[in-house]
Amino acid sequence: MRHLLGIEGLSREEILRLLDTAEAMLEISQREVKRVPTLRGKTIVNLFLEPSTRTRVSFEIAAKRLSADAINLQASGSSLSKKETLADMASNLEAMNVDLLVVRDRTAGVPKMLADRVRIPVVNAGDGAHEHPTQALLDALTLRQSFGSLEGRVVAIVGDIAHSRVARSDLLVFSALGAEVRVAGPPTMIPPGIEALGVKPYFSLEDALAGADAVVVLRIQQERLEGALFPGEREYAQNWSLTRRTLALAKPEAAVLHPGPINRGVEIASEVADAEPSRILDQVTNGVAVRMAVLYQLTGSEQ
Amino acid sequence: MSREARSEPAAEARPNSASVPSSPSPAAAARVVLDATGIQRALMRVAHEILERDVLPEKLVLIAVAQGGIPVxxxxxxRLREIAEIEVPLGTxxxxxxxxxVIASGRRPIPSPTRIPVSVTGRSVVLVEDVVFTGRTVRAAMDAVIDFGRPAEIRVATLVDRGHRELPIRVDFVGKNIPTARNQTVLLQRNSAGQLEVVVQ
Incomplete structure (x- = not known):
């Protein structure tokens, strides 16, 4: 593996390798000195061209816990605001002997375009509605901690499946690890033909949750929606919000995941987000470990 | 098994697997230099040596360097339990x-989890290895231990010292010195009867 552009194209072995590595990384964050010298002298640039707090901070912490130098760039204040093309900017970073590029962009395919252009490894930190592989890996790690293995487990992904890169990466990684994946949401948010990816669409929250081992609740992203796919937050909440009542349809102790940031009272009720089966903060902890694993496996790698 | 025991750098780690390979590699003819009885005898002596030093037994902690140091x-x-009736905390x-x-080699072994059950600060840490060779693993292990706190002292115990140091590293407690050629491999493994043995090939 040279780049991490998506879950698509990763073998089951490559996924397990990253998860196993992440498991060993978890303990580092609990030490008195939260840093190992592995990537000492390596430079990692986090190019975040779309607003992000959690993912950017998570990548930065991951790089620093491995002793790499992490540099964060945003669109505003960078030469991109002087109309430099992204590809030129990446070539310039490469000419400064940067060792790895982490890219977040609102357009699908940007990390792939850069990976074709530069010789250093590129990690996709979320591109448009395409993929968000490190989020999917941390979700898989979180579920593996709950169940030991995803084999045969039923995972329901609820929300705007059509516009969610998390949904896409999640369903690819959960399927690769042997889980039965259900996707659920209003018909406008379920892409036609999704069955081809080996998942089953549901148009009722109750049906999707019945007997599920885990629920991934997606964020309703007003900022990414151009037209109105749903009449309003309140109506969405009425039909699709994960509440104590709807969660009761899933298996007892079903794991609740959410990629954050959460819209309380819209896609998830506070009583669910903050209570026991919620693994939302474990996901954040696991995110750092997964990103450490990715940076460790890719930085300076010859393969 | 011990990464130091191999001639190539950064051997593949095997997380969650038995810490000792179960059958000899079929490559070169392997010569047994230490059998199960020899290993027990050597470690009995090492245990006595550790206890003879004027260290408070309750301050001791054994830290096995994965993977090879774990069975040792x-x-x-x-042995320490037998001789002194003490329960020494054991970390990995x-x-x-x-x-x-590891970065220069281009390969990326999967690290196995590190578990140190007590704070090392103020303690007498004994790093436990199966085979000490170049000293690079011991150097790495000392750096790692210090990231967990400030031990009163760090000592090194090994089942086998095969020489060929590349760093100024001294081993405090040696089960057996085994002269080797640089290109040989020294392995702690389990034989077909499931018994530990050290072979040179």
Whole structure:
């Protein structure tokens, strides 16, 4: 593996390798000195061209816990605001002997375009509605901690499946690890033909949750929606919000995941987000470990 | 098994697997230099030597350097229990992320989890290895231990010292010195009867 552009194209072995590595990384964050010298002298640039707090901070912490130098760039204040093309900017970073590029962009395919252009490894930190592989890996790690293995487990992904890169990466990684994946949401948010990816669409929250081992609740992203796919937050909440009542349809102790940031009272009720089966903060902890694993496996790698 | 025992750098780690390979590699003819009885005898002596030093037994902690040091440290803890009736805390340390060759080699072994059950601060840490060779693993292990706190002292115990140091590293407690050629491999393994043995090939 040279780049991490998506879950698509990763073998089951490559996924397990990253998860196993992440498991060993978890303990580092609990030490008195939260840093190992592995990537000492390596430079990692986090190019975040779309607003992000959690993912950017998570990548930065991951790089620093491995002793790499992490540099964060945003669109505003960078030469991109002087109309430099992204590809030129990446070539310039490469000419400064940067060792790895982490890219977040609102357009699908940007990390792939850069990976074709530069010789250093590129990690996709979320591109448009395409993929968000490190989020999917941390979700898989979180579920593996709950169940030991995803084999045969039923995972329901609820929300705007059509516009969610998390949904896409999640369903690819959960399927690769042997889980039965259900996707659920209003018909406008379920892409036609999704069955081809080996998942089953549901148009009722109750049906999707019945007997599920885990629920991934997606964020309703007003900022990414151009037209109105749903009449309003309140109506969405009425039909699709994960509440104590709807969660009761899933298996007892079903794991609740959410990629954050959460819209309380819209896609998830506070009583669910903050209570026991919620693994939302474990996901954040696991995110750092997964990103450490990715940076460790890719930085300076010859393969 | 011990990464130091191999001639190539950064051997593949095997997380969650038995810490000792179960059958000899079919490559070169392997010569047994230490059988199960020899190993027990050597570790009995090492245990006595550890206790003869004027260290408070309750300050001791054994830290096995994964993977090869794990069975050695377990046997050593048993001997200490027999001789002095003390329960010495036993930790496991994976040094993959501290190695000086892991990034340069291009290979990325999966680290196994590190577990140190007590704070090392103020304690007498005994790092336990199966085979000490170049000294690079010991160097990495010392750096790692210091990231967990400030021990009163760090000592090194090994089942086998095969020489060929590349760093100024001294081993405090040696089960057996085994002269080797640089290109040989020294392995702690389990034979077909499931018994530990050290072979040179």
């Amino acid at each position: 440290a377990e046997l050593l803890a048993e 340390l994976d040094v993959t992320l501290y190695r000086d060759d």
